Amino acid sequence: MAFDPQTAANLAAGIGMGLATLGPxxxxxxxxxxxxxxxxRQPEASGDIRTVFIIGMALTEALALYAFVIAIIxxxxx
Amino acid sequence: xxxxxxxxxxxxxxHELNVQTVVSxxxxxxxxxxxxxxxxxxxxxxxxxxxxxxxxxxxxxxEPDGLQTIAEILLNFATGHLTGQxxxxxxxxxxxxxxxxxxxxxxxxxxxxxxxxxxxxxTPTANINVTFSMAISVFVMVQYQGFKRHGLxxxxxxxxxxxxxxxxxxxxxNAIFFPVHLMGEFFKPLSLSVRLFANTIAGHLLxxxxxxxxxxxxxxxxxxxxxxxxxxxxxEVFVAFIQAYIFSLLSVVYIESAIYAGH
Numbered sequence: 417m418a419f420d421p422q423t424a425a426n427l428a429a430g431i432g433m434g435l436a437t438l439g440p441x442x443x444x445x446x447x448x449x450x451x452x453x454x455x456x457r458q459p460e461a462s463g464d465i466r467t468v469f470i471i472g473m474a475l476t477e478a479l480a481l482y483a484f485v486i487a488i489i490x491x492x493x494x
Numbered sequence: 495x496x497x498x499x500x501x502x503x504x505x506x507x508x509h510e511l512n513v514q515t516v517v518s519x520x521x522x523x524x525x526x527x528x529x530x531x532x533x534x535x536x537x538x539x540x541x542x543x544x545x546x547x548x549x550x551x552x553x554x555x556x557e558p559d560g561l562q563t564i565a566e567i568l569l570n571f572a573t574g575h576l577t578g579q580x581x582x583x584x585x586x587x588x589x590x591x592x593x594x595x596x597x598x599x600x601x602x603x604x605x606x607x608x609x610x611x612x613x614x615x616x617t618p619t620a621n622i623n624v625t626f627s628m629a630i631s632v633f634v635m636v637q638y639q640g641f642k643r644h645g646l647x648x649x650x651x652x653x654x655x656x657x658x659x660x661x662x663x664x665x666x667x668n669a670i671f672f673p674v675h676l677m678g679e680f681f682k683p684l685s686l687s688v689r690l691f692a693n694t695i696a697g698h699l700l701x702x703x704x705x706x707x708x709x710x711x712x713x714x715x716x717x718x719x720x721x722x723x724x725x726x727x728x729x730e731v732f733v734a735f736i737q738a739y740i741f742s743l744l745s746v747v748y749i750e751s752a753i754y755a756g757h
Contacts, residue, residue, distance in 0.1 A: 467575055471747065474740040478685050481692035488695070 429487040436483030443476040504706030510615050511698065531614035532621055539601040539618070543593075572596065575743055580750045587749055590635070594628065595742040602694060602734030606727060619737075620695040622687060629683035632745045637679070640752035652755035682748055686741065693737050697730040 419427075451469040455462045517529040550565040558566060572595035576584040598619060605617025618624045640649045653675035655664040701723055708719045 467578070467743070470736070470740060471743060474689060474744065477693075478689045481689055481696070484696055485688060485692050 425490045429490040432490075433483055433487045437480050440476050440480040443479075444473060447472050447476060503710040504703055507702045507706035507709065508699070510702055511620060511695065513616065513621070514614050516614065531616040532618050532624070534614075535604060535616050536601065536618045536624065539597060539604050542600050542604070543596045547596075568596065571739070572742055576746055579746050580753060583753060584746070584749075587746070591742045591746060594632070594745060595738050598628075598690065598741055599734060599738040602738065603731065605694070605698070606730055606734065617694055617698060619690055620698055622691045625687040625691045626683070628690075628741075629687035632686065632748065633679075633683040636682075636748045636752045639749060640755055643753060644755055649752075649755055686744055690737050690741055693733060697726070697733055701726055701730070 447469060451465055454465050458465075513530045513532050515528045515530050516534060519527045519529070521527075546561075547565065550561050553559075554562065569592065572592050573588055576588060576591055580587070601617065601619050605615075605619065609615040643649075644652065653672055655667045655671050659667065704719050704723050704726070708716055708723070
């Protein structure tokens with residue numbers, strides 16, 4: 417059975433998106449865990465910790481979103 | 495046959511993500527200056543931002559009333575990290591960061607309000623052109639500040655091997671450091687724009703696909719799907735805040751890295 421390009425693109429979009437959420441998922445997990453630990457240890461520094469946490473979350477989340485954009489391109493453009 | 499109809503219903507729901515021309519203007523060369531629904535919603539959000547701050551500024555008092563309290567909270571939220579990150583030099587960028595924050599926030603929120611078909615609903619931030627042009631303006635400002643503060647030699651020099659490395663090692667290492675830094679500078683606006691665009695479009699896509707499923711199948715599946723859509727919309731309001739905050743915060747971080755380049 418041969419793949420036509422559309423099927424291959426749909427398959428690649430699904431599998432790629434699934435794989436691409438693994439790393440950022442782990443990353444955000446570590447990030448949130450460590451941030452909450454830091455707040456628990458030093459509640460008075462929670463403002464700074466929140467800023468660092470949001471920057472880190474934005475940078476981590478962006479990786480999954482790049483894959484999402486590629487998946488959208490594969491689904492609708494290719 | 496049924497599957498094809500289902501696909502068509504969902505695709506119909508996804509029409510909200512299409513740019514539609516409202517007033518068509520003949521093309522000038524390769525440029526299309528037609529007024530689309532994206533442009534109209536950008537104008538609306540700009541007018542909303544302007545009108546809000548104009549009204550607040552006109553009736554400013556020592557004891558803030560409701561509107562002024564909202565404006566003050568917004569100001570602190572949008573620009574509180576400015577002096578924290580850059581210090582006293584950051585005061586200059588107050589208006590840029592505040593404009594970026596409020597404009598993205600208002601655009602996102604207006605895009606989330608459900609609208610009838612006749613208003614041609616569209617969210618400008620779900621368009622890569624809009625977010626990329628905002629990111630490019632931040633990029634140009636950052637590079638301008640970098641070159642202005644450090645001069646051509648100083649700024650480009652800050653991309654080379656840091657001082658303290660022996661001369662014999664620094665030369666070959668420069669061949670790696672310089673292209674990496676150059677690439678990093680150009681990836682900044684790219685990641686900034688793709689982050690906002692992808693976040694917005696992901697939320698809208700999810701909600702629209704769920705609504706399309708709801709229209710297609712009906713029956714008992716309506717209850718969990720509608721509940722999911724409601725919760726997801728509430729979450730998107732939160733995401734709209736966070737994305738506006740992240741865009742302005744990262745702009746501040748990039749400005750800071752250009753001002754203190756080489757430190």
